[in-house]
Amino acid sequence: MKILEPIVINGMKVPNRVMVPAMVTRLSGEDGLVGQAILERYVRYAQGEVGLIVVEAMAIHGNKAGPLLRISDDGFIPGLAELTKRIHGASDSKVVPQLIHFLKISRSGWRQTVDMLSLQDIERVIEQFGEAAARAREAGFDGVELHNAHAYTLASFVSRVNGRTDEFGGETLEGRLRLIGRVMASVRRHVGDDFPVGIRYLAEEFVRGGYTVEDAKLIGLRMAQLGADYLSLSVGGKFEDAIHTPGQILHGYTGYSGERCMPGANYPEALHVGLGAEIKAFLVSKGHHVPVISAGKLSDPATVERILASGRIDMAGIARGLLADPDWVKKVRLGQTDRIVKCDYCNVCKQLDGAHKPVICFLWPKGSLQAPAYAETVTAPAWTDNQAGLTVARDRDAALLTWKKAGGDVAYYDIHRADDGGAVRVIDAVKVTRWKDGAILAGTKYRYYIRACDAHGHAGPPSEVVGFEPGFEEFGVEVREPARV
Amino acid sequence: MKILEPIVINGMKVPNRVMVPAMVTRLSGEDGLVGQAILERYVRYAQGEVGLIVVEAMAIHGNKAGPLLRISDDGFIPGLAELTKRIHGASDSKVVPQLIHFLKISRSGWRQTVDMLSLQDIERVIEQFGEAAARAREAGFDGVELHNAHAYTLASFVSRVNGRTDEFGGETLEGRLRLIGRVMASVRRHVGDDFPVGIRYLAEEFVRGGYTVEDAKLIGLRMAQLGADYLSLSVGGKFEDAIHTPGQILHGYTGYSGERCMPGANYPEALHVGLGAEIKAFLVSKGHHVPVISAGKLSDPATVERILASGRIDMAGIARGLLADPDWVKKVRLGQTDRIVKCDYCNVCKQLDGAHKPVICFLWPKGSLQAPAYAETVTAPAWTDNQAGLTVARDRDAALLTWKKAGGDVAYYDIHRADDGGAVRVIDAVKVTRWKDGAILAGTKYRYYIRACDAHGHAGPPSEVVGFEPGFEEFGVEVREPARV
Numbered sequence: 001m002k003i004l005e006p007i008v009i010n011g012m013k014v015p016n017r018v019m020v021p022a023m024v025t026r027l028s029g030e031d032g033l034v035g036q037a038i039l040e041r042y043v044r045y046a047q048g049e050v051g052l053i054v055v056e057a058m059a060i061h062g063n064k065a066g067p068l069l070r071i072s073d074d075g076f077i078p079g080l081a082e083l084t085k086r087i088h089g090a091s092d093s094k095v096v097p098q099l100i101h102f103l104k105i106s107r108s109g110w111r112q113t114v115d116m117l118s119l120q121d122i123e124r125v126i127e128q129f130g131e132a133a134a135r136a137r138e139a140g141f142d143g144v145e146l147h148n149a150h151a152y153t154l155a156s157f158v159s160r161v162n163g164r165t166d167e168f169g170g171e172t173l174e175g176r177l178r179l180i181g182r183v184m185a186s187v188r189r190h191v192g193d194d195f196p197v198g199i200r201y202l203a204e205e206f207v208r209g210g211y212t213v214e215d216a217k218l219i220g221l222r223m224a225q226l227g228a229d230y231l232s233l234s235v236g237g238k239f240e241d242a243i244h245t246p247g248q249i250l251h252g253y254t255g256y257s258g259e260r261c262m263p264g265a266n267y268p269e270a271l272h273v274g275l276g277a278e279i280k281a282f283l284v285s286k287g288h289h290v291p292v293i294s295a296g297k298l299s300d301p302a303t304v305e306r307i308l309a310s311g312r313i314d315m316a317g318i319a320r321g322l323l324a325d326p327d328w329v330k331k332v333r334l335g336q337t338d339r340i341v342k343c344d345y346c347n348v349c350k351q352l353d354g355a356h357k358p359v360i361c362f363l364w365p366k367g368s369l370q371a372p373a374y375a376e377t378v379t380a381p382a383w384t385d386n387q388a389g390l391t392v393a394r395d396r397d398a399a400l401l402t403w404k405k406a407g408g409d410v411a412y413y414d415i416h417r418a419d420d421g422g423a424v425r426v427i428d429a430v431k432v433t434r435w436k437d438g439a440i441l442a443g444t445k446y447r448y449y450i451r452a453c454d455a456h457g458h459a460g461p462p463s464e465v466v467g468f469e470p471g472f473e474e475f476g477v478e479v480r481e482p483a484r485v
Numbered sequence: 486m487k488i489l490e491p492i493v494i495n496g497m498k499v500p501n502r503v504m505v506p507a508m509v510t511r512l513s514g515e516d517g518l519v520g521q522a523i524l525e526r527y528v529r530y531a532q533g534e535v536g537l538i539v540v541e542a543m544a545i546h547g548n549k550a551g552p553l554l555r556i557s558d559d560g561f562i563p564g565l566a567e568l569t570k571r572i573h574g575a576s577d578s579k580v581v582p583q584l585i586h587f588l589k590i591s592r593s594g595w596r597q598t599v600d601m602l603s604l605q606d607i608e609r610v611i612e613q614f615g616e617a618a619a620r621a622r623e624a625g626f627d628g629v630e631l632h633n634a635h636a637y638t639l640a641s642f643v644s645r646v647n648g649r650t651d652e653f654g655g656e657t658l659e660g661r662l663r664l665i666g667r668v669m670a671s672v673r674r675h676v677g678d679d680f681p682v683g684i685r686y687l688a689e690e691f692v693r694g695g696y697t698v699e700d701a702k703l704i705g706l707r708m709a710q711l712g713a714d715y716l717s718l719s720v721g722g723k724f725e726d727a728i729h730t731p732g733q734i735l736h737g738y739t740g741y742s743g744e745r746c747m748p749g750a751n752y753p754e755a756l757h758v759g760l761g762a763e764i765k766a767f768l769v770s771k772g773h774h775v776p777v778i779s780a781g782k783l784s785d786p787a788t789v790e791r792i793l794a795s796g797r798i799d800m801a802g803i804a805r806g807l808l809a810d811p812d813w814v815k816k817v818r819l820g821q822t823d824r825i826v827k828c829d830y831c832n833v834c835k836q837l838d839g840a841h842k843p844v845i846c847f848l849w850p851k852g853s854l855q856a857p858a859y860a861e862t863v864t865a866p867a868w869t870d871n872q873a874g875l876t877v878a879r880d881r882d883a884a885l886l887t888w889k890k891a892g893g894d895v896a897y898y899d900i901h902r903a904d905d906g907g908a909v910r911v912i913d914a915v916k917v918t919r920w921k922d923g924a925i926l927a928g929t930k931y932r933y934y935i936r937a938c939d940a941h942g943h944a945g946p947p948s949e950v951v952g953f954e955p956g957f958e959e960f961g962v963e964v965r966e967p968a969r970v
Binding site for chain 1: 645652656657658659660662663666667669670673678691692693694696697698699700703706707710711712726728740741742743744751752753759771881882883905923924925926927928957960961962963964965
């Protein structure tokens with residue numbers, strides 16, 4: 001399996017092709033120190049055999065923020081060293097911190113933009129990135145990742161909406177790329193050539209006036225020329241279209257670009273792989289073989305394997321899918337894909353992040369701050385004779401499903417649906433015993449069944465299958481013959 | 486050539502695969518009547534042999550608006566009949582009007598939304614669409630197109646952000662589709678089965694909470710079931726993210742979704758064909774062969790031919806490309822692609838539309854309200870011995886090109902560039918004799934030449950070629966070895 005193939009990134013032997021991209025956990029305090037909950041969160045990924053763990057963004061400077069890790073002072077090194085020691089003790093997973101610089105922002109909605117920075121401020125940013133990278137090396141990390149994505153400082157320079165007019169200015173591509181060039185040089189001065197330095201950046205900004213994949217190809221080329229050891233792609237997540245809630249800090253994931261960054265259930269799966277593939281192909285055409293990592297609704301093992309095997313990208317970034325189930329890689333390795341807790345992209349995690357509350361997965365057992373431990377033995381919940389009493393009935397313009405509680409420890413139920421005899425898909429996961437399908441279309445034949453899952457993702461046998469065939473007449477639809485071409 | 490292959494749409498024989506989608510011209514008055522300038526604009530497309538001409542949106546009701554055509558009363562029929570007569574007299578082009586219903590909007594920024602409509606209001610909309618379609622047939626149109634796209638009434642019902650909670654409500658797909666179903670039935674009652682009725686709708690909304698191509702497949706299926714004779718796809722153009730200029734009417738093309746709808750020079754060409762292809766493939770899988778038309782930066786004949794020949798979509802919607810050169814199809818037929826006025830996506834046309842000023846193309850001769858007539862004989866502008874005195878030099882982070890005026894009647898200059906020995910592309914068109922390239926990257930080898938064009942798009946011979954090889958050092962870029970994988 002391509003998923004389980006190792007990849008060496010500037011000497012760092014990553015045991016497989018799965019990365020957990022930086023996800024804010026809101027498990028640290030305002031002090032920025034590594035606490036018990038943070039340790040547990042990342043050790044959990046290591047136990048699950050994730051190839052490359054990117055620890056949530058940590059600030060390289062002292063600007064005020066909500067709960068956020070810090071690496072802005074040597075005083076943070078012991079805590080971080082404990083983190084890397086614990087992760088390395090758990091498995092062969094490799095771990096890098098995401099180094100972030102962000103600008104000032106106030107509850108009034110005001111925010112500092114790159115054009116407000118003096119040249120001295122910029123020199124300080126450059127130095128701070130280098131110093132933070134050195135601290136990361138000292139703390140035992142296997143490399144570092146520079147956060148050049150979303151609404152933050154580096155990405156705001158690379159952005160097409162960079163409003164500066166000087167040598168770091170937005171009018172030219174070289175102007176926009178100057179800061180990341182200087183930062184990379186500073187980081188290399190601090191950590192040397194033999195330490196992996198990855199960059200996360202945007203394959204497309206998805207804001208008005210922002211850049212598209214056309215620029216992203218050139219930006220990736222420059223990053224490769226600068227000696228980036230991997231390129232991890234994201235999209236959107238900008239302040240420019242963020243929605244300000246009065247009295248709250250602006251959150252970069254509240255606008256359309258934020259929706260693209262963490263797309264919900266109504267988006268197609270693997271929706272941004274095409275952008276990654278385009279960038280990868282461009283880099284290869286220029287002789288650069290730097291690994292390209294893509295993310296965005298990648299969590300079905302078969303889909304991930306197909307994409308990786310095609311060689312269109314080198315690694316899969318799986319964020320919400322690994323939050324839901326940190327044992328994703330381990331279960332793939334053991335042939336237990338049926339036991340994976342499948343992210344349903346409900347985005348409760350995203351809402352918690354926005355509210356500065358500890359980020360957990362809705363599918364975890366109630367009250368848990370971490371995913372349950374891997375369980376060797378399976379006693380998946382089930383119904384007697386697999387008869388769940390599943391019913392489906394029309395409820396206005398929707399289909400209403402109801403069923404009985406399954407026996408055993410049920411954490412949630414996966415809803416499976418097939419349309420017109422096509423492939424079965426899991427279309428939602430719920431904790432109650434009823435579910436409404438508002439996405440049905442009269443004239444289509446649906447088949448549903450459900451599976452009860454325990455907290456470890458063990459799915460019991462499927463329930464009986466029920467069919468639903470909403471007719472055109474009952475929905476008042478006047479059908480005509482197909483177009484006469 | 487696939488481009489020149491006819492297609493029959495419910496008895497309407499469209500002579501080729503090119504459609505000019507509805508583009509507001511702002512050439513009518515507030516009275517909504519067809520005037521001389523409107524006649525000339527559309528006859529021009531017919532002279533240029535455009536397969537299917539969609540006349541700009543005309544209102545089916547009396548709501549106040551800026552300059553806009555109307556079909557809300559029988560009194561508009563004679564003017565429209567004159568328009569169809571003149572178009573049919575010019576060529577075999579077929580012509581349909583785009584029928585629009587829009588909600589109220591005020592300069593304060595307030596706008597009526599679908600949840601404010603009573604059921605009686607909705608019944609009136611349904612009836613008005615039917616009546617307008619009947620008037621269109623009486624006026625000699627070859628069919629009609631229903632405007633179910635962008636920020637307008639029908640699209641706002643189909644939208645995922647439809648805020649109604651009744652039978653026309655946004656909570657279910659069937660609820661969102663109810664109005665277009667009722668409208669189609671009404672239109673058929675008024676015009677019968679043997680009159681082509683197309684629908685324009687969005688392949689993706691590109692707003693927060695909006696729908697994606699996943700829904701668009703199902704929406705297309707329903708439209709096919711309703712008997713739509715063609716599906717013309719657009720994207721975005723919504724009010725939800727529009728930017729309100731105080732004192733101005735909200736314009737649906739000012740936000741990010743509006744940028745996607747009319748993407749500028751920084752977007753890839755043919756960027757939305759993939760969405761159209763996905764929808765087409767889905768419809769075919771369901772047994773529906775309704776023609777699917779896609780739009781979005783389609784204007785290079787080779788690209789259009791390749792896409793049509795692949796069968797991924799059935800027709801190409803070319804808006805800005807045909808505004809720039811209404812003779813696009815004729816020139817393709819005559820093998821004169823070198824004489825096509827190539828849209829450079831500067832979006833001056835879009836700005837004029839937003840300002841309610843007559844929409845013209847920047848590349849037309851200054852002061853012209855219409856594209857120049859097709860000219861049989863060619864005396865393209867040129868330089869003596871094709872030596873333009875072209876120079877290129879570094880100007881801060883850009884490359885500055887300068888050249889001499891060409892002899893003859895120069896309308897504009899096309900800038901051609903090749904990167905690292907790759908394919909030559911026209912990257913801009915200007916009316917002056919200097920141009921700055923802010924999109925260069927140190928370490929890449931560029932070759933430039935220019936061609937002087939007359940007002941008919943006749944491009945003279947290429948100038949001399951100049952090379953530009955910006956070095957890393959002069960741009961202060963510290964290059965490292967490629968990543969050591």
